[in-house]
Amino acid sequence: MDIDDTPVLDNHLHLDPVNGRNVEAAAEFADHGGTHLLVLNKPSWHLVEKATDEATFREVFDLTVEAAADASDVLDGRAWPVLGVHPALVSKLVGDGHTPAEARDIMQAGLDVAAEYVAEGRALAMKSGRPHYDVDDAVWEASNDVMRHGFERAADVGCAIQLHTEGGEDFETVAQWAEERGLDRTQVVKHYSGGRLTGPVKSVLADKDELEIAIEADEPFLMETDYIDDPDRPGAVLGPKTVPRRVRWLLENGHDDAVRTAHVETPKAVYDIDTEATLER
Numbered sequence: 001m002d003i004d005d006t007p008v009l010d011n012h013l014h015l016d017p018v019n020g021r022n023v024e025a026a027a028e029f030a031d032h033g034g035t036h037l038l039v040l041n042k043p044s045w046h047l048v049e050k051a052t053d054e055a056t057f058r059e060v061f062d063l064t065v066e067a068a069a070d071a072s073d074v075l076d077g078r079a080w081p082v083l084g085v086h087p088a089l090v091s092k093l094v095g096d097g098h099t100p101a102e103a104r105d106i107m108q109a110g111l112d113v114a115a116e117y118v119a120e121g122r123a124l125a126m127k128s129g130r131p132h133y134d135v136d137d138a139v140w141e142a143s144n145d146v147m148r149h150g151f152e153r154a155a156d157v158g159c160a161i162q163l164h165t166e167g168g169e170d171f172e173t174v175a176q177w178a179e180e181r182g183l184d185r186t187q188v189v190k191h192y193s194g195g196r197l198t199g200p201v202k203s204v205l206a207d208k209d210e211l212e213i214a215i216e217a218d219e220p221f222l223m224e225t226d227y228i229d230d231p232d233r234p235g236a237v238l239g240p241k242t243v244p245r246r247v248r249w250l251l252e253n254g255h256d257d258a259v260r261t262a263h264v265e266t267p268k269a270v271y272d273i274d275t276e277a278t279l280e281r
Helices: 023-031 055-072 089-095 100-121 137-157 172-180 206-218 244-252 256-271
Strands: 011-013 036-040 079-084 125-129 160-162 189-191 201-206 219-223
Touching: 011 023, 011 189, 011 219, 011 256, 023 055, 036 055, 036 256, 055 079, 055 100, 079 100, 079 160, 079 256, 089 100, 089 137, 100 125, 100 137, 125 137, 137 160, 137 172, 172 189, 189 219, 201 206, 206 219, 206 244, 206 256, 219 244, 219 256, 244 256
Parallel strands: 011 036, 036 079, 079 125, 125 160, 160 189, 189 201, 201 219
Antiparallel strands: none
């Protein structure tokens, strides 16, 4: 199989219509064989001063919905927005004088708005999580409350949710929290995952070693770059061309089945999207 014979999805990429390359980055992805994108809203303070109420969350989400629509114009497939609240917002809010409980409430309100966009068909899925750095117990518990609220709202509107969390391989408890709130673990995606993971579906950073581990595990997985579209950090975390390059490498090494898993079957199972039917070449 050749790359022209398959959809190529980057499961987690940011576009910045305020300060970044925006659609130019999507075009670079397309030029190298990429066809589909899930566009995650950047942390709110990168796009507006800081989202602290419904109006400012809507401003962030509207910018991302527009960025995904513009990206679709340069893709042979399409882009979908994934909306939510970056877990590091809790630290920004507490640093500004809010209590952890107040920060929790603000962030949960943001997730309510994101769920509304999904229910209206303006977004595909949601995002939430908890800090990937050390915080005190009160902030940690508030963050877990936010994430669990995200599970509830995703279950309410029938969508998947991507998680930004600390590193590690064992997230069984997190998957159980989702199931307790009516959301199947197959709709919980661990963003920035390695090749091994228990609990949610893994979205593997497009590193050759981690991809080989994921293939050996023979489980559903997705591929991502976590490209952040920051002019001060070009190419961070990985550049837009990386997923297409890794797909070519996988195909050259006979991993056709793994490519189908990551770019056709898992997207269908997790998000109910058909990357083949939406592909025009």
